[in-house]
Amino acid sequence: MSPAPTTLLGSLAAFTAYDKTPVIGTRFPDASTQLSAFLTAPNADKLIHDLATLVAHRGVVFFSAQDITLAQQKVLAQRMGELTGKPASSSLHKHPVTVATAELDEEISVISSKGGIARADVKDRARASTGWHADITFEPVPSDYAILKMHTLPSVGGDTLWASGYEAYDRLSPTFKAFLEGLTARHDGNFFVKFAEAQGISVQDNRGSPENTGTDLTAVHPVIRTNPVTGFKSIFVNKGFTKRIVELSExxxxxxxxxxxxxxxxxxxxxxxxxxxxxxxxxxxxRSNYHTATHDYFEVREGNRVVSIGERPYFDPKSKSRREVLQLKA
Known part of the structure; x- marks a missing residue:
């Protein structure tokens, strides 16, 4: 375990933290570090801004034994985006096939082994690697941040993996990078439309941005994307939703x-x-990471996720890679 650099932690340096790997993941292991307290602290905006910045740099950040409520989870997700410059028209995502219940509203997605969106396109006897994705890239204006709290777990198994799009970009050769920059790809989530039809429910509209509307769940995004918080380049395709690079033959x-x-x-x-x-x-x-669940268990696994909407993906040809900015060996 190596300590997270103070320059990235900012005001969060007051709390115990360590990096899970050199390129992705930081953990706050002490249960006394509560996200709910960030929201009510005198320096709440500073803490939340620094948290969003840390997540943008480190890809994913983990907190132990949290008491944060669903309402607070929603506030935190929205504030993280607002404090790092997302458009005023972007709010929280309503998943196309998430419906309101007595306990939850449309802005809360239940991630459950019992069914629902987490199992909508899961195929039996498929390679585990088919599960890699970034959330809702089929939307014209997709997600910036996501927050998942797991409340029900199997006795063993059910881990989640994340991968760094920054590092994936940095591992490519200069010639391949140049080839990919400027290309665009079509992302498709229309299997959710089929899922909705099978469940007898309507596809949600007005999904967190004025541009995220209608029942055609497709969008075209750059293959290489610039993260607006870090300025780093990232590969922005994923197995779950990316179907075709527009400028190439099939x-x-x-x-x-x-x-x-x-x-x-x-x-x-x-x-x-x-x-x-x-x-x-x-x-x-x-914007710059992918994740996948590990389906290696037989008991119930369930949590609640909030997904914030960010900006339209873009590629800035003047942006640089993570390793280039940090002057790390390529």
Missing amino acids: DESDLVLDYLFRHIAENHDLQVRYRWNKNDVAIWDN
Whole structure:
């Protein structure tokens, strides 16, 4: 365990933290460090801004045994985006197939082994690597931050893995980077429409941005994306939703996407694996990271997720890579 650099922690340096790996993941292991207290602290805006900045740099940040409520979870997600410059028109995402219940509203997604959105496109006997994705990239204006609190866990198993899009980009050759920059890809989540039809429910509209509307869950985004908080370049395709590179033939697109998907899934040294405990919270940046659950258990596994909407993805040709900015060996 190496300590998280103070320059990234900012005001969070007051709390015990360590990096889970050199490239992705920071953990606050002490249960006395409560996100709910951040929201009511005299310096709340500073703490939340620094938390959002840390998540943007480190990809995913973990907190132990949290008492944060669903209402507070929503406030925290929205404030993280607001304090790091997301558009005023962006709020919290309403998942296309999440409906309000007596206990939960449309801005809370239940991530459950019993069914629902987490199981909507899961295929039996498929490779585990098919599960890698970033949340809701099928939306024209997708997510910046997501917050997941796990409240029900199997006795063993059910870990989640995250992978760094920054490091995935940095591992490519200069020629391949140049080839990918400026390309765009189509992201497709229309399997959720089929899921809604099978469940007899309507697809949610007005999903956190005026642009996230209608029942055609497709969008075109840059293959290489610039994160507006860090300024770093990242690969922005994922196995779950990215179907075609627009500027290439179908065969060429399949070859390139297959390489990028394997590049993300098979490089375990740009990933972090987290073993959950009850009421742990993970906060991640969907702009520059991917994640996948581990379906290796037989008991119930369930948590509640809030997804914040950010900005339209863009590529800034003047932006730099993480390793370039930090002057790390390529």
